[in-house]
Amino acid sequence: MSFTPIRVAVLGSGFFGNTLAMACKENDAFDVVAICDLDGDSAQELAARAGARAVIDPAELASAEDIDLVMIATPNHTHASASIAFLQAGKSVFVEKPLAITAEDAVAVTAAAALSDGHLLVGHVERTMPGIKRLFLEARSGKLGTLLEGYGSRSRLVHVPEGSEDWWKLDHTRSGGELLHEIHELDLLTWVFGEPVEIRTLAGAPRPAGARIEDSVHKTTLKFASGAVGYHELSTSAHVPDWKFRVSGTEAALEADFRTGWVTRYVDAVATEQWGIFDSGRANDSLRASAEKKQAYNAAGATGPYWMQAAVVCELEEVIAAMRGQDSVLIDSPATAVIAGVEAMVQAQTLRAQANVGSAASTDVLVGA
Ligand SMILES: NC(=O)c1ccc[n+]([C@@H]2O[C@H](COP(=O)([O-])OP(=O)(O)OC[C@H]3O[C@@H](n4cnc5c(N)ncnc54)[C@H](O)[C@@H]3O)[C@@H](O)[C@H]2O)c1
Known part of the structure; x- marks a missing residue:
């Protein structure tokens, strides 16, 4: 069966945003379309390497028609609000760990996911x-x-x-x-x-x-x-x-x-x-x-290190499974x-x-x- 590529945007172009974006670029199941970071130079630099457009305002990702999945790799305190905004916009969200830094926010994200057409996947890579x-x-x-x-x-x-x-x-x-x-x-x-x-x-x-x-x-x-x-x-x-x-x-x-x-x-x-x-x-x-x-x-x-990149390759297979409606260990x-x-x-x-x-x-x- 052939699948259309998952159109992905990466929010955060620091250490782990780099790792995720470049791993997606290497995987035919993904089409990296946008890299967003408040630091425009950092977004530009990674976007150029990933073959994507650079974006500074995260709200642009929420309204973009050509994005199926947003991968969030920003500092932990931003995870919950970003996840909720993208889920409410109907996007699927892969959010780096931890999902949130308060229990209330963690529950709020899962509530937003329950009402969204998108999937919620948390980066529990182990x-x-x-x-x-x-x-x-x-x-x-x-x-x-x-x-x-x-x-x-x-x-x-x-x-x-x-x-x-x-x-x-x-x-x-x-x-x-x-x-x-x-x-x-x-x-x-x-x-x-x-x-x-x-x-x-x-x-x-x-x-x-x-x-x-x-x-x-x-x-x-x-x-x-x-x-x-x-x-x-x-x-x-x-x-x-x-x-x-x-x-x-x-x-x-x-x-x-x-x-x-x-x-x-x-x-x-x-x-x-x-x-x-x-x-x-x-x-x-x-x-x-x-x-x-x-x-x-x-x-x-x-x-x-190489093992971390190998772990992200495994993680992406679970993201792909979830996006295709199959079982994924990242959903539970x-x-x-x-x-x-x-x-x-x-x-x-x-x-x-x-x-x-x-x-x-x-x-x-x-x-x-
Ligand atoms: N799964 C793992 O093993 C693993 C490993 C490392 C990091 N992480 C996670 O990845 C996330 C990012 O960590 P990192 O090491 O890449 O941090 P980092 O500081 O290297 O990068 C964070 C980036 O986010 C940008 N940013 C900050 N606030 C933003 C906002 N509101 N909107 C857009 N961009 C914003 C910063 O400019 C920076 O480029 C963290 O949640 C961390 O826990 C996971």
């Missing part, structure tokens, strides 16, 4: 990695038995570049806080187990004055309606890195280790099977190499992780305020993705 998708399908189809426990972690020492004091990624009011900005593993947990019925978060490690490393540690336990429990760890000050996602059931457990690039099945303490997080040896190698490196922010315009539970993350963040901020370790805005500093 869901689309082949090995993770298989882990999800096995967990949800009962192959692990009754699900008992989930574990997600992203812990490392993150270095913040000089001169980034006013960067939106370091500003809680624009990023939403670390638990939202780095929502990937929390999303995997809520994707597999559903909406948590109970959340408890502890947070600590205030930033020492003048430190170049932004310290932040969150430990969150979640209880799900089924009775299963989850544990989520996020740290930007961990000298021993950890980056995992695990689901354990009564019959077996599956553990994805992003630092080794493998998903392993365990039965009664024995590793019985392994598969790659990617279907590509080169992407798995790149993931391993990247996880071993010092972790730092990506500068705007920088190119992500778009707001659940944000609602859980906001609840956890509020608890973290309350604890910090009570402990008088500094204002939430100064200690709850964001790094990463």
